[in-house]
């Protein structure tokens with residue numbers, strides 16, 4: 136089951152450059168929440184704060200609070216937190232030294248799971264969820280790099296799912312893919328919300344409209360508006376949201 | 386300026402550079418040619434299985450020296466490679482931009498330029514004098530000190546080639562930084578690291594000066610790592626500077642074997658592991 | 664990251680970090696320790712002879728007289744001779760490979776030049792004894808004496824084993840260093856510079872002269888200094904061809920001795936402490952010189968491009 140997230144007064148910096156300014160946001164469980172906004176507005180930074188990846192960069196700083204199912208994420212070991220909050224990156228990044236199979240089970244295996252049967256089951260289950268199983272089941276020992284871009288991205292999704300997170304962060308997961316592969320991923324996201332809370336960053340307004348239950352619009356490091364997708368797209372409260380959606384800037 | 390003059394000047398300079406390159410390669414072929422010619426005629430099966438014979442008698446071999454070189458290079462690798470890789474991990478994974486890393490990097494570069502005989506002196510005073518005898522261990526340790534900076538720099542270069550997104554992918558799966566480094570980043574850079582290690586091995590396998598007063602040399606088999614041990618380079622040196630024709634022959638044969646070892650290591654490192662794309 | 668949040672790392676992670684940190688610091692410790700070890704052993708000699716050690720030309724272990732001047736002289740003469748020959752040729756090789764040769768040819772010839780550095784120095788020495796020195800004695804030195812004999816450098820009996828042989832062998836051995844570093848710094852010259860020169864109608868050589876060499880100049884100087892450092896400390900090949908006689912003579916044909924060579928030859932024969940101490944003091948001087956030389960050479964090379972900055976992390 137997915138978990139709820141609540142973000143309170145979140146601020147983030149790169150060096151002296153403030154990227155997020157007082158973000159307050161409630162994220163419902165088993166929902167797909169889309170993050171939209173012009174380039175550089177802080178979308179990536181926002182999702183990277185949720186799994187505490189932002190703070191791994193030298194010179195970065197975070198303030199505020201993020202509550203995952205009632206508990207502050209800053210009270211937890213970030214390594215443990217990241218098992219609960221999975222992430223898929225913009226560019227597919229399978230581990231080059233590992234086979235398809237090893238890629239999928241990397242998270243589980245490197246955290247101590249040794250049982251071969253269990254690992255195989257996890258691999259199959261995750262690959263099926265990522266809609267990749269049929270395409271790779273005969274070549275699990277091939278390098279992960281031997282797959283096409285779209286397949287690599289689904290491999291990365293399978294890899295994230297294998298650790299059984301409850302929240303899945305996706306930072307423009309389809310931006311490097313062609314329309315068919317994009318369709319695959321979108322179908323996948325719709326299915327996955329049965330089990331996960333999903334945050335997806337996208338530049339593509341139609342994509343947000345197709346898959347997201349709710350949508351949040353970011354501008355210059357601020358959250359301008361957050362509400363049900365249909366409302367944001369048809370009847371936004373804020374003038375800036377409307378301008379962005381109708382293509383008047385950004 | 387006159388265009389014809391410029392054209393001829395250009396042409397002349399290009400020829401000068403070609404000639405420089407040819408001159409540079411003459412000694413390479415000179416050395417390789419003589420080693421091949423004299424070495425092949427002196428090389429036979431006895432060379433590989435016999436011990437040295439007394440004062441210029443024919444039929445001696447360098448079996449103990451070949452084994453001695455292998456042993457000391459192994460000791461050096463066991464010490465030098467892990468230390469070098471660990472230090473390189475610190476420089477790339479933990480503290481890439483700090484002043485400490487810059488200083489260590491600089492010191493590493495400077496260390497590669499210290500004459501190898503200096504390492505021999507230091508190990509003599511610090512190890513041989515303290516232990517009371519020359520030994521394979523002292524020799525291996527000296528070679529290890531020469532290897533460490535080479536390994537650090539080559540490993541660092543290779544780790545830097547690993548994309549940051551690979552590391553982030555590891556963290557995002559809830560894999561700790563340490564495990565991400567050891568199980569994901571290092572294997573990704575493995576080919577390049579092995580290449581660097583092989584080149585470092587090739588480099589120290591031919592070292593003579595640091596062994597002269599650490600391993601010393603031995604006409605017989607060493608029975609333990611704690612006694613003087615023969616090595617190919619030292620043996621070649623002793624035979625080359627001896628007055629006996631038979632020993633000169635053996636020196637050429639030894640050189641051929643040594644050069645083959647070094648060149649094969651270089652070729653394998655560069656071509657078998659060449660794909661450096663990550 | 665701000666203090667209010669806790670960032671924990673597991674024990675294993677902390678151990679790995681400390682382990683790698685200690686190895687990195689170990690490199691610094693190693694360098695200081697090497698200097699200290701030698702200084703400690705050399706102390707009796709330093710106290711006994713003081714500065715006279717490097718100005719005296721008497722090296723007589725029987726009388727307990729130790730002066731390093733002949734060795735310093737032999738080392739400097741052979742090294743500078745090597746530099747004189749290797750610097751222009753090495754630079755020529757670098758220009759040819761980087762700016763002129765097509766890529767397949769470049770790979771092969773580049774590999775061959777690197778092989779020059781891979782040949783063990785004892786093999787160069789062997790070749791020096793049996794090929795180079797006899798050839799110098801019968802052909803080169805008589806020829807030089809005949810045509811340039813009015814210069815003191817080329818007077819005297821041709822012996823073969825001497826400073827000329829040492830300098831020649833060193834030239835071969837440091838050439839790959841000079842070529843490799845020059846190539847590295849020339850490769851760091853932005854292509855825009857070259858294109859700008861060509862666009863102005865420069866010939867290839869003019870482009871190299873105005874766009875490449877000025878930009879790479881300090882790095883090339885660094886490469887030459889690194890080559891010099893290598894020549895100063897090179898032991899085996901020099902030991903085998905320089906003649907090993909502690910004299911200071913003007914003729915390049917004359918046998919001489921180098922700092923590294925005297926250490927290699929006499930170290931295991933040093934029968935009493937002061938003798939050993941004097942040899943280690945020679946090593947200490949060599950260590951000091953190469954340390955300083957490498958320090959400045961690396962500064963120069965680092966200043967051109969590939970320096971310590973490294974890539975950005977993201």
Ligand SMILES: Nc1ncnc2c1ncn2[C@@H]1O[C@H](COP(=O)(O)OP(=O)(O)OP(=O)(O)O)[C@@H](O)[C@H]1O
Nearest residue numbers: 149152154173174175176177178179180181192977
């Ligand atoms: N590693 C970094 N170092 C310094 N500044 C950064 C870094 N990454 C991002 N920034 C800055 O932070 C701001 C927000 O960046 P972020 O990547 O969150 O934007 P984004 O909304 O994801 O943009 P895009 O749609 O282009 O991915 C930008 O102004 C960017 O320049």
Ligand SMILES: [Mg+2]
Nearest residue numbers: 178179180306
């Ligand atoms: Mg982004």
